[in-house]
Amino acid sequence: MATSAFITRLRSLAPLSEADVSAVERVEMKRFTFQRRQDVLSKGMKPTFVYILLSGWAARYEARRNGSRRITGFLLPGDFCGIHAVCDASMDHSIIALNDCIVGTIQREAMGAIAKASQPIFDAVWRAKLAEEAILRKWLVYAVDAHQSVGRLLCELYARADAVGLTSDGSCEIPLTQEMIGDALGLTPVHVNRMLQKLRAEGLIELHDHELKILDAANLEMVAEFEPSYLQPWH
Amino acid sequence: MATSAFITRLRSLAPLSEADVSAVERVEMKRFTFQRRQDVLSKGMKPTFVYILLSGWAARYEARRNGSRRITGFLLPGDFCGIHAVCDASMDHSIIALNDCIVGTIQREAMGAIAKASQPIFDAVWRAKLAEEAILRKWLVYAVDAHQSVGRLLCELYARADAVGLTSDGSCEIPLTQEMIGDALGLTPVHVNRMLQKLRAEGLIELHDHELKILDAANLEMVAEFEPSYLQPWH
DNA sequence: CGCCCTTTTGAAGAAAATCAAGGGCAGTGG
DNA sequence: CCACTGCCCTTGATTTTCTTCAAAAGGGCG
Numbered sequence: 001m002a003t004s005a006f007i008t009r010l011r012s013l014a015p016l017s018e019a020d021v022s023a024v025e026r027v028e029m030k031r032f033t034f035q036r037r038q039d040v041l042s043k044g045m046k047p048t049f050v051y052i053l054l055s056g057w058a059a060r061y062e063a064r065r066n067g068s069r070r071i072t073g074f075l076l077p078g079d080f081c082g083i084h085a086v087c088d089a090s091m092d093h094s095i096i097a098l099n100d101c102i103v104g105t106i107q108r109e110a111m112g113a114i115a116k117a118s119q120p121i122f123d124a125v126w127r128a129k130l131a132e133e134a135i136l137r138k139w140l141v142y143a144v145d146a147h148q149s150v151g152r153l154l155c156e157l158y159a160r161a162d163a164v165g166l167t168s169d170g171s172c173e174i175p176l177t178q179e180m181i182g183d184a185l186g187l188t189p190v191h192v193n194r195m196l197q198k199l200r201a202e203g204l205i206e207l208h209d210h211e212l213k214i215l216d217a218a219n220l221e222m223v224a225e226f227e228p229s230y231l232q233p234w235h
Numbered sequence: 236m237a238t239s240a241f242i243t244r245l246r247s248l249a250p251l252s253e254a255d256v257s258a259v260e261r262v263e264m265k266r267f268t269f270q271r272r273q274d275v276l277s278k279g280m281k282p283t284f285v286y287i288l289l290s291g292w293a294a295r296y297e298a299r300r301n302g303s304r305r306i307t308g309f310l311l312p313g314d315f316c317g318i319h320a321v322c323d324a325s326m327d328h329s330i331i332a333l334n335d336c337i338v339g340t341i342q343r344e345a346m347g348a349i350a351k352a353s354q355p356i357f358d359a360v361w362r363a364k365l366a367e368e369a370i371l372r373k374w375l376v377y378a379v380d381a382h383q384s385v386g387r388l389l390c391e392l393y394a395r396a397d398a399v400g401l402t403s404d405g406s407c408e409i410p411l412t413q414e415m416i417g418d419a420l421g422l423t424p425v426h427v428n429r430m431l432q433k434l435r436a437e438g439l440i441e442l443h444d445h446e447l448k449i450l451d452a453a454n455l456e457m458v459a460e461f462e463p464s465y466l467q468p469w470h
Numbered sequence: 471c472g473c474c475c476t477t478t479t480g481a482a483g484a485a486a487a488t489c490a491a492g493g494g495c496a497g498t499g500g
Numbered sequence: 501c502c503a504c505t506g507c508c509c510t511t512g513a514t515t516t517t518c519t520t521c522a523a524a525a526g527g528g529c530g
Contacts, residue, residue, distance in 0.1 A: 062376045065460055070376040087249075087361035089468035092369045116351060126322035129364060134327040136371040141297045141305040143378065143421060146486070177508065186378060191486055193510060225300050233324035381518070412476065423519060428478060 005164055006052050006104065009078025012163045013124040013131075014234070020121055023114050029104040034058075034097040041082050046090040049105035051082035056101030057175050061183070062093045071184040073135065074098075074157065074176075078164045080128055086111060099175045127234055134230040139184075142225060149185045150195040151224030154205060158214055159228045171213045240399055241287050241339065244313025247398045248359040248366075249469070255356055258349050264339040269293075269332040276317050281325040284340035286317035291336030292410050296418070297328045306419040308370065309333075309392065309411075313399045315363055321346060334410045362469055369465040374420075377460060384420045385430040386459030389440060393449055394463045406448045 007024060010016055016024075031054065034040050040058055041047060058075040072093060075081050081095050085108040115122045135156065142152050154174070161172040178196065179189040187195075199205050204220040206213040214220060221227070229235060242259060245251055251259075266289065269275050275293055276282060293310040307328060310316050316330050320343040350357045370391065377387050389409070396407040413431065414424040422430075434440050439455040441448040449455060456462070464470060 060372070062372065064376065064379075068379075072372040072375050084365060084468065087358040087365065087469065089362055089365050090470065092365075092465040092468055093372060123322040127324055129368075130319060130322065130324050130327075133364075133368050133371065136368065136375065137295070137297065137307040137328060139375060140307050140371065140378075140421070141299065143375075144299075144303075178510095179508080186375070188487055189509085190488085190511090194486095197510085230327040233319065233327055234322065235325065414476080424477085425479090425520085426518060429518095432478085 005054055005077035008164050009128070010121070010124045012078075012232075013127045014120040016120050016124070017118075020118050023118065024121070027106055027110050027114055029106050032103050032105070034101045034103060036097055036099050038097050040095040040097055040101065040103055041091050043091050043094045046088070047082045047085045048108055049082070050080065050085050050108060050111045051095075052104045052106065053077055053079050053081050054102040054104050057098040058095050058101055059098055059180070059184070060093050060095055069183055070186065071180060072139075073132065074160075074184070076157075076160050076164060077166065079132075080125075083125070083129065086125075098180065123234070130233045131231055134233055138230060143186060146185070146187055146191055147195050147198055148224050149187070150181065150192060151199055151204070151220055152226050153181065153185060154199075154207075154212060154214075155221055155224050155226040155228070156231070158212065159231055163231070170215075170217070171211060173210055174207070174212045175210050240289055240312035243399050244363070245356070245359045247313075247467075248362045249355040251355050251359070252353075255353050258353060259356070262341055262345050262349055264341050267338050267340070269336045269338060271332055271334050273332050275330040275332055275336065275338055276326050278326050278329045281323070282317045282320045283343055284317070285315065285320050285343060285346045286330075287339045287341065288312055288314050288316050289337040289339050292333040293330050293336055294333055294415070294419070295328050295330055304418055305421065306415060307374075308367065309395075309419070311392075311395050311399060312401065314367075315360075318360070318364060321360075333415065358469070365468045366466055369468055373465060378421060381420070381422055381426055382430050382433055383459055384422070385416065385427060386434055386439070386455055387461050388416065388420060389434075389442075389447060389449075390456055390459050390461040390463070391466075393447060394466055398466070405450075405452070406446060408445055409442070409447045410445050 007021060010024065041051060043062070053075045055077050058081060059071045060073040060075070061069050061071045063069045075095065081103070082091065084091055115125055138152070138156070142148055157174055158167065158172055161167050166172055178192045182189045182192045185192070196207060200207070202223070204216050204223065206215060242256060245259065276286060278297070288310050290312050293316060294306045295308040295310070296304050296306045298304045310330065316338070317326065319326060350360055373387070373391070377383055392409055393402065393407055396402050401407055413427045417424045417427045420427070431442060435442070437458070439451050439458065441450060
């Protein structure tokens with residue numbers, strides 16, 4: 001069952017046949033657990049395995065000289081976290097577990113073999129990469145206004161959680177502190193707090209105890225200029 | 236000779252054999268020219284070809300609701316500009332020619348075939364993608380301070396131009412206006428101007444008539460917190 | 471010459487950072 | 501059982517950075 005998030009994610013990226021699914025299920029995968037705040041992969045490492053987040057949340061981040069850090073992406077169950085192995089590259093950033101995580105690893109050659117053997121799997125892997133890059137671009141494009149940035153991030157995370165079945169009835173768990181949100185958006189936690197209060201006052205969201213509820217999706221997406229097609233780049 | 240920038244770029248990404256080089260040279264490539272300010276690819280298109288910039292500069296950009304645009308990446312000769320075809324995805328952003336450009340296109344299947352047949356070519360394509368993603372991440376990480384951002388961008392562009400032989404003696408052509416730099420960094424052209432003046436006053440750079448000269452590389456990289464290894468993710 | 475595009479300069483205003491401090495809550499240990 | 505500690509959220513006051521608005525100057529070109 002631990003591969004289910006991975007399969008769900010791949011299926012959200014390309015239409016897998018039964019044979020594709022069983023090929024993915026049969027591939028040898030080692031599992032590791034990581035505790036909150038533990039590095040899954042560190043900058044400079046050259047992984048020989050492809051890493052996949054099976055449960056829990058993680059973040060890509062980089063430290064700056066002045067001691068601050070910037071989060072450059074959130075990883076949800078089913079996401080690749082270290083695809084670098086496929087081309088023998090080393091990590092230009094680190095990945096940290098945001099809560100307790102289970103991570104699966106697949107040997108570079110085994111991953112390459114199933115991707116070469118099946119066009120849908122090949123497509124899914126590339127599309128996952130393109131989606132990740134598209135997310136980075138959106139973070140840049142909409143990094144102008146703090147109110148909008150915070151709103152957008154919540155839209156994005158909700159949509160991504162939804163794609164792997166982690167939402168129910170307009171709610172989902174967001175295991176992030178306001179400081180982490182600030183590290184992701186380049187804002188101070190103080191300012192994130194004020195923007196969240198504004199979104200709450202506008203009746204757009206509820207967010208308590210790491211539980212997000214979207215109260216008014218249409219207006220939130222309007223305010224946040226959010227349009228989810230970039231998360232599914234093949235449509 | 237028009238494929239030379241592409242070959243140079245691939246060679247900077249992975250050690251290609253003679254057979255690899257001739258495989259790339261033999262692949263059927265159609266060439267197109269684009270004039271300054273013309274879209275090479277537009278948001279929403281689903282290209283069936285892989286696009287490669289052979290000469291000139293281009294930029295990835297996205298328009299915002301308020302009419303402003305954000306540049307999310309610069310493309311130099313040799314860079315892939317529409318790799319989306321490999322997995323049948325549509326463009327989530329547009330690409331515009333910044334000066335007169337020549338673009339080559341390779342059919343999806345032909346590109347897939349040479350990448351499957353040769354591990355170095357396969358690696359080069361993936362590494363190009365990872366390098367591009369790494370650049371996006373750095374833009375986010377160092378988007379805090381305007382002085383540093385401008386300095387970093389110049390470092391990055393110089394290093395990338397150098398990788399494809401477009402520098403000489405510490406100088407290179409940067410066909411960007413201050414407004415374009417602002418669109419890339421999320422700054423107003425007015426503020427870009429002031430930051431450039433500051434970098435000039437500090438004796439770090441010269442920049443006149445789109446000609447950049449790095450006067451003090453060591454101090455510029457220090458100020459800009461620039462460390463070029465992310466451009467070569469396999470090292 | 472006159473027009474457009476780009477760069478440059480100045481002054482005022484807004485968004486977000488910084489600095490500072492208090493409060494709630496869970497876990498820990500005396 | 502309660503005090504203590506650490507983490508996270510919240511609020512207020514001040515300061516900095518960058519934007520906005522406005523205008524002028526330089527250069528290329530029809």
